[in-house]
Amino acid sequence: MTRPFSSLSQLQSQLKDRSISATELTQLYLDRIEQLNPILNCYITVDEEHALERARAADQQLARGSGGPLTGLPISQKDIFCIKDTTTTAGSKMLANFRPPYSATCSTKLEQAGAITLGKTNMDEFAMGSSNETSFFGPVKNPWDLLRIPGGSSGGSAAAVAAGLCAASTGTDTGGSIRQPAAMCGLTGLKPTYGRISRWGMIAFASSLDQAGPMTRTAQDAALLLEHMAGYDPRDATSLDEPIPKYSQELSQPLSGLKIGVCRQFFSEGLDNAVETVIREAFKIFEQLGATLVDIELPNTPLSVSAYYVIAPAECSANLSRYDGVRFGHRCSDPKDLQDLYQRSRGEGFGNEVKKRILVGTFALSAGYYDAFYRRAQQVRRLIKNDFVEAFDHVDLIIGPTAPTPAFKIGEKVDNPVDMYLQDIFTISANLAGLPAMSIPAGQVEGLPVGLQLIGNYLQEGTLLRAGHQFQQATDWHQLTPDIEL
Amino acid sequence: MTDLVNETLLKDLTTLAQLPFEPEQVSSTLSAINEVLELVTQLENAETAEIAPLAHPLERQQVLREDAVTENIDRSQLSRNAPSFEDGLYFVPKVIE
Amino acid sequence: MTIPAGWQVDIGLEIHAQLKTTSKIFSGASTQFGQLPNSQASVIDLGMPGVLPAVNGVVFEKAVRFGLGVGGRINRESRFDRKNYFYPDLPKGYQITQMDQPIVVGGSVTIDLPDGSTKLIALTRAHLEEDAGKSIHDRKPNYTGIDLNRAGTPLLEIVSEPQLKSPEEAVSYARVIHQLLTYLEICDGNMAEGSLRFDANVSVRRINDEALGVRSEIKNLNSFRFLDQAINFEISRQVETLNAGETLSQDTRLFDPDQLETRPMRSKETATDYRYFPEPDLLPVVLSERYIDEIKKEMPELPQVRTQRYHSAFALPLADAQLLAQDRRLADFFDETVAKTQTPKTTANWIKGDLLARLNEASLTIAESPVTSEQLAELITMVDQDTISGKIAKDVFGALWEGRTTSASAYVHEHQLEQVSDQSALEPLIASLLKEHPKQADDLKAGKDKLMGFFVGKVMQATQGKANPKQVNDLIRGKIDQR
Numbered sequence A: 001m002t003r004p005f006s007s008l009s010q011l012q013s014q015l016k017d018r019s020i021s022a023t024e025l026t027q028l029y030l031d032r033i034e035q036l037n038p039i040l041n042c043y044i045t046v047d048e049e050h051a052l053e054r055a056r057a058a059d060q061q062l063a064r065g066s067g068g069p070l071t072g073l074p075i076s077q078k079d080i081f082c083i084k085d086t087t088t089t090a091g092s093k094m095l096a097n098f099r100p101p102y103s104a105t106c107s108t109k110l111e112q113a114g115a116i117t118l119g120k121t122n123m124d125e126f127a128m129g130s131s132n133e134t135s136f137f138g139p140v141k142n143p144w145d146l147l148r149i150p151g152g153s154s155g156g157s158a159a160a161v162a163a164g165l166c167a168a169s170t171g172t173d174t175g176g177s178i179r180q181p182a183a184m185c186g187l188t189g190l191k192p193t194y195g196r197i198s199r200w201g202m203i204a205f206a207s208s209l210d211q212a213g214p215m216t217r218t219a220q221d222a223a224l225l226l227e228h229m230a231g232y233d234p235r236d237a238t239s240l241d242e243p244i245p246k247y248s249q250e251l252s253q254p255l256s257g258l259k260i261g262v263c264r265q266f267f268s269e270g271l272d273n274a275v276e277t278v279i280r281e282a283f284k285i286f287e288q289l290g291a292t293l294v295d296i297e298l299p300n301t302p303l304s305v306s307a308y309y310v311i312a313p314a315e316c317s318a319n320l321s322r323y324d325g326v327r328f329g330h331r332c333s334d335p336k337d338l339q340d341l342y343q344r345s346r347g348e349g350f351g352n353e354v355k356k357r358i359l360v361g362t363f364a365l366s367a368g369y370y371d372a373f374y375r376r377a378q379q380v381r382r383l384i385k386n387d388f389v390e391a392f393d394h395v396d397l398i399i400g401p402t403a404p405t406p407a408f409k410i411g412e413k414v415d416n417p418v419d420m421y422l423q424d425i426f427t428i429s430a431n432l433a434g435l436p437a438m439s440i441p442a443g444q445v446e447g448l449p450v451g452l453q454l455i456g457n458y459l460q461e462g463t464l465l466r467a468g469h470q471f472q473q474a475t476d477w478h479q480l481t482p483d484i485e486l
Numbered sequence B: 001m002t003d004l005v006n007e008t009l010l011k012d013l014t015t016l017a018q019l020p021f022e023p024e025q026v027s028s029t030l031s032a033i034n035e036v037l038e039l040v041t042q043l044e045n046a047e048t049a050e051i052a053p054l055a056h057p058l059e060r061q062q063v064l065r066e067d068a069v070t071e072n073i074d075r076s077q078l079s080r081n082a083p084s085f086e087d088g089l090y091f092v093p094k095v096i097e
Numbered sequence C: 001m002t003i004p005a006g007w008q009v010d011i012g013l014e015i016h017a018q019l020k021t022t023s024k025i026f027s028g029a030s031t032q033f034g035q036l037p038n039s040q041a042s043v044i045d046l047g048m049p050g051v052l053p054a055v056n057g058v059v060f061e062k063a064v065r066f067g068l069g070v071g072g073r074i075n076r077e078s079r080f081d082r083k084n085y086f087y088p089d090l091p092k093g094y095q096i097t098q099m100d101q102p103i104v105v106g107g108s109v110t111i112d113l114p115d116g117s118t119k120l121i122a123l124t125r126a127h128l129e130e131d132a133g134k135s136i137h138d139r140k141p142n143y144t145g146i147d148l149n150r151a152g153t154p155l156l157e158i159v160s161e162p163q164l165k166s167p168e169e170a171v172s173y174a175r176v177i178h179q180l181l182t183y184l185e186i187c188d189g190n191m192a193e194g195s196l197r198f199d200a201n202v203s204v205r206r207i208n209d210e211a212l213g214v215r216s217e218i219k220n221l222n223s224f225r226f227l228d229q230a231i232n233f234e235i236s237r238q239v240e241t242l243n244a245g246e247t248l249s250q251d252t253r254l255f256d257p258d259q260l261e262t263r264p265m266r267s268k269e270t271a272t273d274y275r276y277f278p279e280p281d282l283l284p285v286v287l288s289e290r291y292i293d294e295i296k297k298e299m300p301e302l303p304q305v306r307t308q309r310y311h312s313a314f315a316l317p318l319a320d321a322q323l324l325a326q327d328r329r330l331a332d333f334f335d336e337t338v339a340k341t342q343t344p345k346t347t348a349n350w351i352k353g354d355l356l357a358r359l360n361e362a363s364l365t366i367a368e369s370p371v372t373s374e375q376l377a378e379l380i381t382m383v384d385q386d387t388i389s390g391k392i393a394k395d396v397f398g399a400l401w402e403g404r405t406t407s408a409s410a411y412v413h414e415h416q417l418e419q420v421s422d423q424s425a426l427e428p429l430i431a432s433l434l435k436e437h438p439k440q441a442d443d444l445k446a447g448k449d450k451l452m453g454f455f456v457g458k459v460m461q462a463t464q465g466k467a468n469p470k471q472v473n474d475l476i477r478g479k480i481d482q483r
Helices: A008-016 A020-038 A048-064 A103-113 A153-160 A179-185 A219-229 A274-287 A302-324 A338-349 A350-364 A371-391 A418-426 A430-432 A462-472 B005-019 B023-044 C058-067 C168-183 C224-241 C289-298 C305-310 C318-325 C328-339 C346-360 C373-384 C390-401 C408-414 C422-435 C438-445 C449-463 C469-483
Strands: A042-047 A074-078 A118-121 A166-173 A187-192 A210-218 A258-265 A294-297 A397-401 A438-444 A450-458 B091-092 C008-020 C081-084 C094-097 C109-113 C118-130 C134-140 C143-147 C154-160 C197-206 C214-222 C251-256 C262-266
Touching: A008 A020, A008 A048, A008 A219, A008 C197, A020 A048, A020 A074, A020 A118, A020 C008, A020 C251, A020 C262, A042 A153, A042 C197, A042 C449, A048 A118, A074 A103, A103 A118, A103 A166, A103 C373, A118 C373, A153 A166, A153 A210, A153 C438, A166 A179, A166 A187, A166 A219, A179 A187, A179 A438, A187 A219, A187 A462, A187 C224, A210 A219, A219 A438, A219 A462, A258 A274, A274 A294, A274 A438, A274 A450, A274 A462, A294 C197, A302 A350, A302 A371, A302 A418, A302 A430, A302 C081, A338 B091, A350 A371, A350 B023, A371 B023, A371 C373, A371 C408, A397 A462, A418 C251, A438 A462, A450 A462, B005 B023, B005 C143, B023 C214, C008 C168, C008 C224, C058 C118, C058 C154, C058 C289, C094 C118, C109 C154, C118 C168, C134 C262, C154 C168, C168 C197, C168 C224, C168 C305, C197 C224, C214 C224, C224 C251, C224 C262, C289 C449, C305 C318, C305 C328, C318 C346, C318 C449, C328 C346, C328 C373, C346 C373, C346 C390, C373 C390, C422 C438, C438 C449, C438 C469
Parallel strands: A074 A118, A074 A166, A258 A294, A258 A397, C214 C251
Antiparallel strands: A042 A118, A166 A210, A187 A210, A187 A438, A397 A450, A438 A450, B091 C143, C008 C154, C008 C197, C081 C094, C109 C118, C118 C154, C134 C143, C197 C214, C251 C262
8 A cells, every 4th residue: 555545543653653754745735736726626724834834843742752642643624614714614605704713523633643734625615515516616526537526525635535635534414525535535434423523613505413523544444533523512502411432442343143233124125236235245244244134114215305305404404694795704895785795695605506505494384384494394303213223123234325326427317416416325314314324335337336334233333443444354444545646 | 287386486585595596597597496296296106194304313302402602703714705894794695674 | 850741652571681690591600790801701601602501490590480380281291492683792693582483472460650650561571582692882992892701591571462662651660570580589670780681662653543553662771760761761762753744663772871762772772583493402301290380389478469469468558568468588577577476567567677777787697697586576575565664675785685685584684684673672662763853743733744754764764764654654543643
């Protein structure tokens, strides 16, 4: 494995034995960013000076044998995480010049553990999208095929890791925004249990669904990052006050005895045949590893996309009201009155997808439609959750495809939004139920990565990571890298 | 299926959401919104009679904070992103109450 | 005012009470009044991207106290909702409030009517929410300045049923709520600082009409006087409009205290749909029975109950009972003193007389009184037991007030101010006085009772006020009768 594609754990030991310095490693990634970012467009902001400064400090610590568990590891962060004094855009013109006076809790935790932030990665505007095409800063290219999308909304993070422009990254997942791009770029992407990682400082899309998580080359790396991102935060009233297991120490436990549910509803008509074949092959690996496959039913899961496209727009319609051109964000020129200030600032600052979702959410909450739309969606949400609760009485994990197809072409689905929304058909239910879920590379179709999704019970990230790690011990899909060297 | 949102309703929605109502984009906006709503109407297929809505996935209880001043406020830092801030105030076009 | 003949009025009040807390309801910013603009607006109060609310627990304690005070039902599980609308003083574009599951449901308070009777006013609910910021219109031409210091200050919104039938009843109700809020230390009650603000829903209908009329909501009245004036104007306006054969439309209005009139709010012209939905950033607040019991245990006797007790059990005149019960600290002081003196009437007189006069003069509250309830009780007891005279008692009170002594008995003892009740000491004194003034003695015997005062005064002079006036009286009368 060449260095820019090394896993965090490999780099960790190389930094420790001083076979490479943090400064060299950081410079290596910065050089690659300089070369490749103009093509891939995966970074919105790169803070070279800050990164090198942190790298030099890391080298001093490493030389002394001190430093944290992530000291010297260069990562990127989705541009949805506020980092104090660093431009944080959420992929929107609205926040193109926004410099927050505070940092996201999980970003601070990663930096405190020693990680070096190289820059902020591109994303769908306010995380609303599955292809990274709604970003104000332009689409991101998939390193496996530059004509294709990297997935979204955390597409910049996925492309940056896949192309070796950082060692790992962070993402957020509201309906699949970590897992789907991870699947399309051949990465491991974990969305933890809702509340596991603090949402403080993470720009909100849909508050009851949003969850941050790691995007890495391996399950082992995901375990390492999760240990340092997770934890109770009094600043997030929905964060969970639960102990954080040492995930990375539990990875090697064998899978014998593990019961894995296979859900019929995850093999619906929209699923690409070739993708299905890859996924069914992967099932066999789990059986070889000692797990037992059990057929289960999640009868209400097919309604998850419908419920999601009420709940997420409803929450976002309120969450995005703060962008009014008064205290921060884009303000139109020469507003003639207050109404004009609001409407033109928001009209100019938001892209079409964002505006559409705000309007859909406004509709779903408005008098006369609330019961039939918002309330009903929340009832269906409970049905979906109940299905999972029932299923986890019988199984430890549920597996299936992450996305119905491999990466599609840029522009292919722009005019077909519903088709685009169905990209998340397998991932959304975990957000609605608040369950942890992960995508790992499970094969390829015509040279494009295919992701396998694992959904775990509440707080059972450890089981997901262990299953993912064991799978990666038996396969090498996660070690494949795209051929994009210049 | 008949469209749920027509031009009149769209106008109301843009007013509520403080988004511009652009006549030249009405038909494209309407078809985009109605397309999403058509997808959403599948919710009618669910049997929800006795089901309580679920607002929070984990259904836990709120932990309450102590009543103490913990915020350190540096007004110049907090206002630095404001497009119009003078003498400690954020300015907007005259508001007529 | 008199309601126009043939008409009746229905008024409901929404009272916004700022809760007396150190920090805001959802942020750790200070709630202190009168600071530099925006110096108390944290990233949370400013609604910055990615920030989240965290609930201040004390607001629930105070809301529960109010709920218990009005006999309402406390929701064991209450929730927050978002109320969506755009306004420059509302940074997030939504207000966090309680819609479906407010902390308090129902309850009632009793108000006094001018004819001396009382009336029960039912409450609909009381819920917690955050206050908005302030708009400042005079700083820059054509612009409005926004100060968000007040944004996020905790509010309890108390909603009454439309059972108030006149401006007087509305004011009376508002005063009862104000008293309850300050009594229970929920709100500081400072009207000048906007700690208590009223929205009045006013409608009129003809005497025989069953259904309520079309209502107007008058927003943001910040004094009892404005509340009274605004409702008065509104009643006249509505009746005149209807008498002219015109129809009313439901609207939201502002009161102009200079013109003494209400005007429709421009900003409310567009129909609003607040699109309430459960606040996804906050979880349900669940209160245990134990939590509520703890608060119940700490509840003081309420002012109206106290007034009744002073009036009936202590036989104080109603006005005195109300005066003593209106302020919780004063009433506590009174109760503590009576517990030792066992003489409610005398004690009441001392407190509303000497003590309150001195406190007012020095602009002190009862909590700051230099004379403690124990000291006062000792003093009152000494008078009751004839140890000192009433006149001496006033001097001793002065000594206590000025800090010249810490104990009435010690002071009296030190200055030998004990009342002279010793007959053997007084008799020779009186005998010699009668001898010195034979003319006056004869006139007194002849029936000129006014002269009794003359002799008593002489005795008091001679004893430096220490003689027991009643006893002196009796002794003089005895000697005169023997003449």
